[in-house]
Amino acid sequence: xxxxxxxxxxxxxxxxxxxxxxxxxxxxxxxxxxxxxxxxxxxxxxxxxxxxxxxxxxxxxxxxxxxxxxxxxxxxxxxxxxxxxxxxxxxxxxxxxxxxxxxxxxxxxxxxxxxxxx
Amino acid sequence: xxxxxxxxxxxxxxxxxxxxxxxxxxxxxxxxxxxxxxxxxxxxxxxxxxxxxxxxxxxxxxxxxxxxxxxxxxxxxxxxxxxxxxxxxxxxxxxxxxxxxxxxxxxxxxxxx
Numbered sequence: 001x002x003x004x005x006x007x008x009x010x011x012x013x014x015x016x017x018x019x020x021x022x023x024x025x026x027x028x029x030x031x032x033x034x035x036x037x038x039x040x041x042x043x044x045x046x047x048x049x050x051x052x053x054x055x056x057x058x059x060x061x062x063x064x065x066x067x068x069x070x071x072x073x074x075x076x077x078x079x080x081x082x083x084x085x086x087x088x089x090x091x092x093x094x095x096x097x098x099x100x101x102x103x104x105x106x107x108x109x110x111x112x113x114x115x116x117x118x
Numbered sequence: 119x120x121x122x123x124x125x126x127x128x129x130x131x132x133x134x135x136x137x138x139x140x141x142x143x144x145x146x147x148x149x150x151x152x153x154x155x156x157x158x159x160x161x162x163x164x165x166x167x168x169x170x171x172x173x174x175x176x177x178x179x180x181x182x183x184x185x186x187x188x189x190x191x192x193x194x195x196x197x198x199x200x201x202x203x204x205x206x207x208x209x210x211x212x213x214x215x216x217x218x219x220x221x222x223x224x225x226x227x228x229x230x231x
Binding site: 004006034041042043044046049093095097106107108109110111112 | 122154159160161162163164207217218219220221222223224
């Protein structure tokens, strides 16, 4: 099946620094990538949707200046958490949707990145 | 807005036991319904799906039937194995919502010998 990777798998940073997380579709072209955030024992919450070559669409309540998303190519999207603070500590998951026909295009998920801000 | 409610875990079963994980949903349109599974250290994987009422999704011995009258999509397996230990997420995708996925909170399943 289609494979999505994320890098790094975990990161620890100091408060005030910025952290970049990469999401790559390894064997298919992803027209759309999604970024989710997951808190312990809670559901995945969609943060934003990005389409290749265009600006990301953020969900209500997500600060676009804090969570910068770039989808520069059909196989790579990045999420940059700017000026990170302890409350940004979470598990960030990306997914990628391939270019397909039909009403439903399956999303393929990355393994997630654990961010801890000290 | 759309929402998914699934039973809280963790669920602990003995091998070969019958599994049911309840899932109900609220949606304004006619959603597609999914079960995803997350094994330790891995990303979510699509386990099965159903796109219209009365459809039954099945995969790896797991089944779920799209019940519009009860707005439910319960996951079942007749005989679980230790290798089924994972977190299971119920989700919906509403075309009217741009095909975004709305997830339940996940149910952790632990199967013991």
